[in-house]
Amino acid sequence: MTRNVDDIVARFAPPAVSTVSEGARELMHEIMADPTAPEPVKSRRRLNLRMAIPAGALLAAGAVAATTWLLPVSPAAALDIKEDNGYYVIEVKDLYANPKVYEKQLRDAGLKITLRVIPATAAYEGQVFPTSPDMKYLEEIKGIYPPGPCERVDGCAIGVKIPKNFSGVADVAVSRKARTGEKYQSTTTFDAKGEPMHCVPYLNKTVTEVTALLKERGVRVNKYADLTPIGAGDMRSVPGNWYVDGGMLTEPGVAFLSVSEMPFPEEEIARLNQKSVKGYGCPIS
Amino acid sequence: MGPPEPEQRFEEIYMAYYPAVASYVRRRAGSPDDVADVIAETFTTAWRRLNAVPKGDEARLWLYGVARRVLANHFRAEERRTALAVRLREEAATWTAPDTTHDPAHQAFQRLADDDRELLSLVAWEGLSGPEVAKVLGCSRGAARLRLHRARKRLARELAQLDPDLADYGRRAVSLAKGQP
Numbered sequence: 001m002t003r004n005v006d007d008i009v010a011r012f013a014p015p016a017v018s019t020v021s022e023g024a025r026e027l028m029h030e031i032m033a034d035p036t037a038p039e040p041v042k043s044r045r046r047l048n049l050r051m052a053i054p055a056g057a058l059l060a061a062g063a064v065a066a067t068t069w070l071l072p073v074s075p076a077a078a079l080d081i082k083e084d085n086g087y088y089v090i091e092v093k094d095l096y097a098n099p100k101v102y103e104k105q106l107r108d109a110g111l112k113i114t115l116r117v118i119p120a121t122a123a124y125e126g127q128v129f130p131t132s133p134d135m136k137y138l139e140e141i142k143g144i145y146p147p148g149p150c151e152r153v154d155g156c157a158i159g160v161k162i163p164k165n166f167s168g169v170a171d172v173a174v175s176r177k178a179r180t181g182e183k184y185q186s187t188t189t190f191d192a193k194g195e196p197m198h199c200v201p202y203l204n205k206t207v208t209e210v211t212a213l214l215k216e217r218g219v220r221v222n223k224y225a226d227l228t229p230i231g232a233g234d235m236r237s238v239p240g241n242w243y244v245d246g247g248m249l250t251e252p253g254v255a256f257l258s259v260s261e262m263p264f265p266e267e268e269i270a271r272l273n274q275k276s277v278k279g280y281g282c283p284i285s
Numbered sequence: 286m287g288p289p290e291p292e293q294r295f296e297e298i299y300m301a302y303y304p305a306v307a308s309y310v311r312r313r314a315g316s317p318d319d320v321a322d323v324i325a326e327t328f329t330t331a332w333r334r335l336n337a338v339p340k341g342d343e344a345r346l347w348l349y350g351v352a353r354r355v356l357a358n359h360f361r362a363e364e365r366r367t368a369l370a371v372r373l374r375e376e377a378a379t380w381t382a383p384d385t386t387h388d389p390a391h392q393a394f395q396r397l398a399d400d401d402r403e404l405l406s407l408v409a410w411e412g413l414s415g416p417e418v419a420k421v422l423g424c425s426r427g428a429a430r431l432r433l434h435r436a437r438k439r440l441a442r443e444l445a446q447l448d449p450d451l452a453d454y455g456r457r458a459v460s461l462a463k464g465q466p
Contacts, residue, residue: 005437008444009409012391014382017307020300023373024307027325028299030369031332032292136423137354185333 033225079105079115083164089144091159092117095176111162112169120175120186121249123194126156127175127186138170152194183251190219190247190255191276191284197247203272203285204264207257208240210247214255221247223256291335298335298344299328305411306348312410313356317377321370327352329369346420349411353403353421393443401436408433 078097082089088109094101095117102115120127128143143157150156160172175186190197196217202210211221224238238259246258264272273283307324314320330351331338338344394402407413407421419429 005441005444006405006409008390009394009405009440012388012394013406013410014312014380017304017311017380020303021373021376023370023376024303024324026372027321027328027370028296028303031325031329032295131354132423136350137357 030225078102081105081109086164088162088164089159090115090162092174111166113162114171115160116171116173117176118173118185119178119182121178121184121188121195123152123188123192124175124186125177125194126152126158128155128157128160128172129175130160130170130172133169133171138168140166141170141172178252180252184249187248187250190214190249191280193280195249199280199282201283201285202244202247203269204243204245205285206240207238207242207244207259210244210257211240219249219253219255221255221257223250224259225256226258226260291332295332295335298331298338298348302345302348303328305345306352309349309352309411310356311377311380312406317374317380320377320380321374323352323355324373325370326355330355343420346413346417349407349421350423389447390444393447394440396443397436397439400432401439404429404433404436405440 078092078094078101080091080093082091088111090106092102092115099114099116102117106113106115126143128141130138130141132138140163142161143155144159144161145155146158157174160174162170173186178184188195191200191202192198196214196219200213202213205213207224214221222236224235226235226238239261242259242261243263244257244259245264247255249255269285273285276282276284306327307320310320310323310327314323327348331348337347339347394405397405404418404422407418413421415430415433416426418433419426422429424432
């Protein structure tokens with residue numbers, strides 16, 4: 001019975017990918033060269049990074065109405081956990097607390113939640129990212145977003161809302177501003193909303209030009225990568241007349257640039273500009 | 286002997302599961318750029334969360350789950366163009382897909398809700414069992430079984446409305462649509 005329907009669906013499938021191509025192998029090495037190394041096995045201590053939400057931030061007015069305090073608030077409390085209209089409303093008071101402190105407070109409130117506060121690039125500050133143990137994004141756990149404009153990629157959360165009837169296990173990563181010298185655990189391209197090169201044309205400008213644009217914005221470049229098929233991978237320096245096709249910040253004030261000796265093809269630029277105008281409202285070249 | 290170095294473990298996972306993940310993404314993402322972006326982001330997540338990747342074939346289901354989330358987030362609000370995967374992007378541009386534009390059964394499939402299509406695809410395209418589907422979707426086995434049954438039934442109903450090509454789909458699909466065993 002069901003086999004019949006499944007067979008019909010099966011015939012729509014585009015062909016499977018059966019090999020690990022050259023491009024796929026190249027991607028594997030690019031990923032392993034990523035400045036954000038995997039979390040070591042016993043590295044929970046290293047991740048002791050705490051918070052993500054601006055310290056002392058207020059909850060949105062609507063969210064605090066008619067709340068019930070669940071836990072006594074002492075100067076030592078890392079989190080404020082309140083009950084509001086079927087939700088636990090959590091505000092991170094101490095962005096740099098030991099994660100165990102968050103864990104204890106959450107467990108005391110009956111929640112099987114791990115809260116991690118990770119340093120993130122500007123675009124992701126305030127991002128609330130809840131996942132289940134099998135990495136499924138949990139729609140029911142939400143950030144609390146204040147009214148008004150937000151110049152970041154994923155919202156400007158000031159707290160976390162968890163349904164009181166949530167009975168699962170969750171890991172909530174909350175992104176905070178990184179301190180000087182601290183590597184980002186979450187980053188994105190340097191032209192994303194909230195990043196220094198947002199809406200600043202850079203594509204196909206020279207390394208000298210883009211480096212100057214970054215310098216004006218308080219950012220220096222410490223690494224380059226030629227990611228084209230014939231490229232040499234990571235480099236400490238490249239000729240100033242090479243072309244820039246991308247970049248990202250790896251820590252506050254420090255960027256890596258994707259470069260090439262050859263300019264980007266014109267038709268590709270037109271396509272990327274079109275995408276950027278659609279996504280950001282501005283071209284990138 | 287200690288545990289393998291992160292690079293070694295990642296390479297083993299990548300070489301073992303890249304075809305499965307690339308197939309999954311290829312079948313769901315639109316443009317070659319999207320395919321390359323989503324594959325890159327999925328494996329970047331695996332690299333950064335290497336210690337969360339389960340051992341054995343469970344890793345494949347975990348990667349499907351990540352790819353599914355990446356696909357869902359990828360098209361939300363902002364474009365996320367990665368500087369990675371330049372060559373893969375070029376390769377993906379040469380991949381072809383069967384032309385199903387005029388296939389009424391495919392049109393019926395496209396009319397289903399996203400969730401129904403995903404359930405049916407995980408079974409028919411990725412060859413997953415009910416319990417495996419449950420793992421990818423993060424729901425109970427019972428819920429997966431029920432949702433899958435409903436999705437099959439909805440597709441069967443759509444197919445049964447196709448006329449005069451109904452004969453192509455067989456009587457059993459019609460029976461299913463009518464709720465008969």
